[in-house]
Amino acid sequence: xxxxxxxxxxxxxxxxxxxxxxxxxxxxxxxxxxxxxxxxxxxxxxxxxxxxxxxxxxxxxxxxxxxxxxxxxxxxxxxxxxxxxxxxxxxxxxxxxxxxxxxxxxxxxxxxxxxxxxxxxxxxxxxxxxxxxxxxxxxxxxxxxxxxxxxxxxxxxxxxxxxxxxxxxxxxxxxxxxxxxxxxxxxxxxxxxxxxxxxxxxxxxxxxxxxxxxxxxxxxxxxxxxxxxxxxxxxxxxxxxxxxx
Ligand SMILES: C[S@@+](CC[C@H](N)C(=O)[O-])C[C@H]1O[C@@H](n2cnc3c(N)ncnc32)[C@H](O)[C@@H]1O
Numbered sequence: 001x002x003x004x005x006x007x008x009x010x011x012x013x014x015x016x017x018x019x020x021x022x023x024x025x026x027x028x029x030x031x032x033x034x035x036x037x038x039x040x041x042x043x044x045x046x047x048x049x050x051x052x053x054x055x056x057x058x059x060x061x062x063x064x065x066x067x068x069x070x071x072x073x074x075x076x077x078x079x080x081x082x083x084x085x086x087x088x089x090x091x092x093x094x095x096x097x098x099x100x101x102x103x104x105x106x107x108x109x110x111x112x113x114x115x116x117x118x119x120x121x122x123x124x125x126x127x128x129x130x131x132x133x134x135x136x137x138x139x140x141x142x143x144x145x146x147x148x149x150x151x152x153x154x155x156x157x158x159x160x161x162x163x164x165x166x167x168x169x170x171x172x173x174x175x176x177x178x179x180x181x182x183x184x185x186x187x188x189x190x191x192x193x194x195x196x197x198x199x200x201x202x203x204x205x206x207x208x209x210x211x212x213x214x215x216x217x218x219x220x221x222x223x224x225x226x227x228x229x230x231x232x233x234x235x236x237x238x239x240x241x242x243x244x245x
Pocket of ligand 1: 098116147163164
């Protein structure tokens, strides 16, 4: 690595660390870009330069979908370390959209990030954005049905409302019950220790073999972020907590 590339990587690391510390201390909604810049010891312009809003890289005709369909960047930054505690962790985003979660995760310099998405045009956008942000090598976006992928190949899975329940007025009858039932069954069969992060859930209850080890209601976005661990010996949790999707 050249001296300049190493300085860039160090600055990026300081910004990521500052973000995670602040999110842990005061929550995502209460953390501003100014707070992050001050904690990292850089100007706020430097934060924007290192982490441009992914939405600016999304083609204009898709941008209107971003706020309701794809993970907000601040939540992606919080979800990434929940999913990926080790450099060798392999993460799968089930229904990856334009790849915001995987790209932000890969920017944190840990793990490998794969997204499977049913719309081919979104897969192309995701791959391009990841390349533009310099993480093309540590991300993979695959076009296809997530239910046909072998989830056992991954240590951690991310589910953000893949079957598109309305956020404001969840209506269980609007869900594709066959897909939801398939997700429940697949999750139940995964290896001990598999991490599952949900944002606004996936439309069904987590299998009882999972322990809920972290939950945050992100008021700024009206979304519930939760980390579940398969067969964890942590707090026993037979059913999804009321209000935790
Ligand atoms: C709410 S979006 C979340 C996108 C992304 N995970 C994120 O957080 O930014 C759900 C995505 O799942 C995709 N999807 C739904 N069912 C799928 C399936 N069976 N296989 C692959 N993708 C699927 C949809 O096309 C949509 O892009």
